[in-house]
Amino acid sequence: MAKIAQVSVLKLAFFVTLSSFVSLSLAQQTLSRHCLENPPTPNSTYGAGLVKDIGGLKAYVSGHNRSRLAILLVSDVYGYEAPHLRDIADKVARAGFYAVVPDFFFGDPYVVNSSRTIPEWLKIHGTDKGFEDAKKVIAALRKEGIHAVGAAGFCWGGKVIVQIANTDFTKATVLLHPSWVTLDDIKAVKVPISILAAELDNGTPPELLKQFEEALTANKVNNFIKIFPKVKHGWTVRYNETDIPTVKAANEAHKDLLDWLSNFVFLSLGQEKLGRHCSENPPTLNPNYGFGFVKDIGGLKAYVSGLSKRGILLVSDIYGYEAPHLRDIADRLALAGFSAVVPDFFYGDPYVENSSRTLEEWLKSHGTDKGFKDAKSITAALRKEGIHAVGAAGFCWGGKVVAQLASTNFTKATVLLHPSRVTLDDIKAVKVPISILAAELDNGTPPELLKQFEEALTENKIENRIKIFPKVQHGWTIRYNDSDATAVQAAIEAHIDMFIWLSKYLRWYF
Numbered sequence: 001m002a003k004i005a006q007v008s009v010l011k012l013a014f015f016v017t018l019s020s021f022v023s024l025s026l027a028q029q030t031l032s033r034h035c036l037e038n039p040p041t042p043n044s045t046y047g048a049g050l051v052k053d054i055g056g057l058k059a060y061v062s063g064h065n066r067s068r069l070a071i072l073l074v075s076d077v078y079g080y081e082a083p084h085l086r087d088i089a090d091k092v093a094r095a096g097f098y099a100v101v102p103d104f105f106f107g108d109p110y111v112v113n114s115s116r117t118i119p120e121w122l123k124i125h126g127t128d129k130g131f132e133d134a135k136k137v138i139a140a141l142r143k144e145g146i147h148a149v150g151a152a153g154f155c156w157g158g159k160v161i162v163q164i165a166n167t168d169f170t171k172a173t174v175l176l177h178p179s180w181v182t183l184d185d186i187k188a189v190k191v192p193i194s195i196l197a198a199e200l201d202n203g204t205p206p207e208l209l210k211q212f213e214e215a216l217t218a219n220k221v222n223n224f225i226k227i228f229p230k231v232k233h234g235w236t237v238r239y240n241e242t243d244i245p246t247v248k249a250a251n252e253a254h255k256d257l258l259d260w261l262s263n264f265v266f267l268s269l270g271q272e273k274l275g276r277h278c279s280e281n282p283p284t285l286n287p288n289y290g291f292g293f294v295k296d297i298g299g300l301k302a303y304v305s306g307l308s309k310r311g312i313l314l315v316s317d318i319y320g321y322e323a324p325h326l327r328d329i330a331d332r333l334a335l336a337g338f339s340a341v342v343p344d345f346f347y348g349d350p351y352v353e354n355s356s357r358t359l360e361e362w363l364k365s366h367g368t369d370k371g372f373k374d375a376k377s378i379t380a381a382l383r384k385e386g387i388h389a390v391g392a393a394g395f396c397w398g399g400k401v402v403a404q405l406a407s408t409n410f411t412k413a414t415v416l417l418h419p420s421r422v423t424l425d426d427i428k429a430v431k432v433p434i435s436i437l438a439a440e441l442d443n444g445t446p447p448e449l450l451k452q453f454e455e456a457l458t459e460n461k462i463e464n465r466i467k468i469f470p471k472v473q474h475g476w477t478i479r480y481n482d483s484d485a486t487a488v489q490a491a492i493e494a495h496i497d498m499f500i501w502l503s504k505y506l507r508w509y510f
């Protein structure tokens with residue numbers, strides 16, 4: 001069970017001790033000696049995506065073109081036809097992003113055995129030119145309706161991306177075994193940055209990374225620097241496929257890349273929406289709230305945001321489908337390329353705090369068993385509309401409904417957010433991947449019970465992730481106080497976890 005000490009992952013993770021390294025002169029900012037090893041065989045038709053023109057450059061693109069979140073991947077000297085790089089783009093796409101890999105070399109990537117040396121080739125293909133081109137690509141993506149862009153750069157691309165990181169063109173950045181990046185480059189960085197570096201990299205050795213980290217921290221820039229032991233510069237993209245430990249390390253770096261960018265790119269959408277409304281706790285219902293629309297699905301009214309073949313069913317708490325915070329979550333999922341569906345499980349009769357009915361009385365006509373039946377009708381109706389891949393997330397009351405849904409094959413993956421009345425037996429019946437995002441302060445579903453849930457799921461070999469958020473109360477992901485920045489931050493943190501979990505299991509369905 002992951003009990004997090006802090007909501008952020010922003011910790012310097014030096015996996016190796018710096019002192020174990022031979023000191024290298026930092027003045028020697030040379031191309032790493034591993035920069036040209038294991039060159040790829042370019043393949044113009046490789047990958048799940050396609051090649052199109054973006055901002056005057058050709059680019060390999062992969063992913064849902066309705067996603068409003070793009071990740072720009074900047075290649076090493078071998079360019080955009082490298083199969084491993086396209087594999088990474090496809091991975092990024094499966095997580096719900098629109099992945100874009102431009103051809104920064106205009107058909108002229110470096111070829112190891114050409115008569116040109118690298119310095120000669122670099123005269124035509126400098127990183128400054130790459131920086132100018134990257135800005136053009138991002139501007140073109142914005143015009144196509146992309147909301148937020150994150151960027152990752154490999155070796156040569158790392159230098160391009162670090163320059164982008166001192167502009168407001170991107171929301172977050174990842175450098176993978178970058179080349180030629182200087183302390184001055186790092187001092188100018190403005191956006192959250194992660195550096196995934198190799199232990200064996202004479203161009204960007206651990207001592208230099210330590211200075212990078214100090215500079216970023218001094219400038220209060222969110223940063224995550226990780227040194228992967230025993231791997232060489234270039235390993236995340238030019239790994240040898242039969243070298244299993246290196247492939248594992250490469251996959252780990254890809255996951256770190258995705259986690260970092262998901263966090264900040266998705267978060268940026270959240271921040272854009274903050275302050276747009278002022279709802280109390282309980283919510284002030286608003287039938288007209290949100291970017292989406294209300295339609296009939298499976299006999300229920302539902303708020304729908306986004307048009308995609310990948311659906312996410314959001315099951316409300318007792319306050320129902322007109323709660324603005326719930327619709328905000330739906331809208332963000334829509335921007336990320338999903339179709340979010342928020343049904344009115346209470347048929348126009350959500351719980352009202354100040355009604356003469358007690359909650360127990362209200363529950364007699366609005367039990368979770370009825371909700372479960374309705375949720376099944378809705379997923380069946382969605383399937384008829386062509387939405388075959390459905391994930392579900394439920395809040396409080398909805399957590400119980402989604403827990404029951406998880407015992408069927410109606411969804412591909414589920415998330416329970418501070419669920420109410422979920423029992424160990426419910427959990428033992430779960431058949432699909434499940435994540436539980438729980439509050440530390442929740443007498444209904446306390447940490448001890450969550451521990452039992454986790455043991456049962458693991459014993460039944462159900463993929464699971466249980467996370468207890470410290471210092472928050474039951475209901476915090478949906479009934480947070482808008483003017484309390486800490487509460488908002490904790491809620492968004494949970495929304496991102498929900499998004500990452502569901503994306504992971506719905507990624508195959510476009």
Ligand SMILES: *[C@@H]1O[C@H](CO)[C@@H](O)[C@H](O)[C@H]1NC(C)=O
Binds near residue numbers: 044046047
């Ligand atoms: C290039 O990729 C395509 C699509 O994956 C594949 O069919 C083809 O064999 C590859 N060509 C080479 C030379 O590897």
Ligand SMILES: *[C@@H]1O[C@H](CO)[C@@H](O)[C@H](O)[C@H]1NC(C)=O
Binds near residue numbers: 066
């Ligand atoms: C998205 O892709 C589909 C299928 O490839 C295409 O028909 C549609 O026009 C594209 N939409 C946009 C906004 O690019």
Ligand SMILES: *[C@@H]1O[C@H](CO)[C@@H](O)[C@H](O)[C@H]1NC(C)=O
Binds near residue numbers: 113
């Ligand atoms: C490099 O190119 C030269 C001339 O084209 C050729 O003779 C040589 O075999 C090549 N070497 C390798 C390792 O491919």
Ligand SMILES: *[C@@H]1O[C@H](CO)[C@@H](O)[C@H](O)[C@H]1NC(C)=O
Binds near residue numbers: 038240241242243
């Ligand atoms: C890849 O790794 C395998 C197994 O470790 C090794 O036999 C092979 O020579 C390596 N290939 C290259 C191109 O380094």
Ligand SMILES: *[C@@H]1O[C@H](CO)[C@@H](O)[C@H](O)[C@H]1NC(C)=O
Binds near residue numbers: 354
């Ligand atoms: C609760 O409802 C009663 C009767 O409708 C009303 O007089 C009272 O002001 C309400 N209280 C609150 C806190 O809204």
Ligand SMILES: *[C@@H]1O[C@H](CO)[C@@H](O)[C@H](O)[C@H]1NC(C)=O
Binds near residue numbers: 409410
């Ligand atoms: C769920 O399982 C039942 C029985 O095995 C099957 O008939 C049905 O088609 C499945 N539904 C989905 C959506 O996979």
Ligand SMILES: *[C@@H]1O[C@H](CO)[C@@H](O)[C@H](O)[C@H]1NC(C)=O
Binds near residue numbers: 280281481482483484
């Ligand atoms: C919301 O938070 C603000 C700032 O912390 C506080 O002043 C206000 O009383 C809170 N509102 C509620 C309803 O708790």
